[in-house]
Amino acid sequence: MGYLGAQFRMIAADHSLARNGRRASASISLTNVEKVYGGPSGDLHAIAPLSIELAAGESVSIVGPSGCGKSTLMRLIAGLDAPTRGEIRVGHQVVARPVPDIGIVFQRDLLLDWRKVLGNVLLPAEIKGLAGLEPRARELLQEFDVAAFADSYPWQLSGGMRQRVAIARALLTRPALLFLDEPFSALDALTRDQMNVLLQKVQTSEGVTTLLITHSIMEAIFCADRVLVMSGRPGTIMDDIRVPFERPRRLAVRETAEFTAIGRRIREHFEKAGVLVG
């Protein structure tokens, strides 16, 4: 529950959210950011100096081997941890404390089982003391195809439906940033494909700056405007690939030669690094 607590603290800390209407998304800028964790058995160099720019409204995937620092990077941008060196900005603000205006989705949906689906989606509004967001919550449930379950409890829903509710909750207050850390890894392959279609549709309609961490090369390409490929630890950016496909995207785009070529380019990085053998 640590992550959930952190997210709720961030929501509670922000009193400046637009009450209505579309929220302006924010740019993200990292300059020579480095992270070294100190520990009893010595320092662990998690992230090598790296610099990244994300435009407002851009959707970026990060792929990389386990332990290369992807989640660390996300925590640093969210202001949940401080970089050892370098500077991070969200919009024009240097990140020095938890960034309030982020919706975060994890592999575990972290829904509260004693609250109905609608109550879960509305939770961020309750914490912030924002009234009048029920129509927005219902609209999101509709868009996510779970409106019929608004009065159900989370335990009555499938894993895919629960994750749809978690994303709706993250988007409720129209955050400037949407961070997703392996959100679909626990789902079966077909449900995961469906969630990919939904995610890129929602990114288009919400216009939110999105950072998606995934181990799936195909998911990384399908869902994003850009894929950042990370090296093994200490993590750095090995490649930054623009994904040219128009939105909304259909799953069939994955079978095109252009898509396959991007997948091959990413795979070859991992093969060269010895992360993938085959």
Ligand code: ADP
């Ligand atoms: P990824 O998300 O790519 O799997 P992480 O960002 O979770 O990688 O972790 C990167 C490295 O930093 C790992 O070796 C992990 O053990 C280490 N690490 C992560 N968080 C901490 C922490 N709070 N203290 C010490 N080491 C950590």
